[in-house]
Amino acid sequence: MPVLAWSTIDTVLLDMDGTLLDLHFDNHFWLEQLPQRYAELHGISRAMAELELQPLFEQHAGSLNWYCLDFWSRELNFSVRELKLETAHLIALRPDADTFLQAIKQAGKRVILITNAHRDSLSLKLERVELAPYFERLISSHDYGYPKENPQFWSALEADIGFSPQRSLFIDDTLSILRSARDFGVAHLLAVRQPDSRKGPRDTEEFAAVEDYRALLEGL
Template structure:
């Protein structure tokens, strides 16, 4: 079920005493989405045009139709699928551009505070395992998490209700005492439908894009807006 779009509702506070589990997305939540948007919006079409000897415009046209067909499916996040479909090693191209991977503001500090709290902190991402490996080589994420889960382990993306069922089976949590933060509203919709009570979105997942002015979920610009009540560093 989708909620109505409305002007961004700020999050005045999180009552941390009522939260047992914190589920966090990676791209666009902890890491700046500008890397991924540039990779798929510029680097992939440029490389595709070069190896197939076509114009950038023709490459973009071909790719847009393929991207649209896979949006919201696990293939959209699968580097193996894209390498086979596009005819080149997508993981290798991503690795050569990995210097562009960066934290979102306040994200690392927020993770350190969560790690020192009573909460069970879990990274849940649609990123392909190879993408996850590349990004973890650039930013120190894993020390702050109790578990790291890629949706590829379950064979379905976070947009699918089956993901949440399998997450519950493998890492039990109480939906009414769980906070989930993700920049993707379709993913938040799936979490909402599953019964997760505390949901927060991001107003500016990509630092090169202006902040959103409307969302379907309460949204924050930076994590310091909700860190009050967590252990001070």
């Protein structure tokens, strides 16, 4: 776990799914629940459903469509948001994420949520986990028309909120997004060691990783 130089950080940019929220809900939805519903609606086996969905997933991974519930509802011919409601009880905070949020807000840092989640998905989660009070802004990449993987997202964010990349901390569980932020000049970057509580720790490659949010508060 790194010791952060808090005196050099004014703005804290935080991802939502897998960073503040347990990724188990999303993994269960996309890997289990959605293929099962697709199989039922088309009268095919679960294995066949996965074979049909896989090329679609691969085609749109990392694009704004990948994160857009409207896109998937049109593509699959059923309401993806309504399907998500069926297992919304799985939406949960990662351990001590709220303690971390409260502490950095009280310390006077700008705290801004930046997520690729569609606004419908964001609102669904905010109905079940009280995150909004901790943040100055809740920004969906759909607001800008570019996912966080795209350099144009970061330009739009800078124009919108006026942050200094050199004096910002960004935490995200997706390595390609962290690399995009690094290329833009964000100075302090952290990955997440175990985004999904039901799966083991993972290799975060060149990035230091969050394992315990309380440990990040040292020196705040």
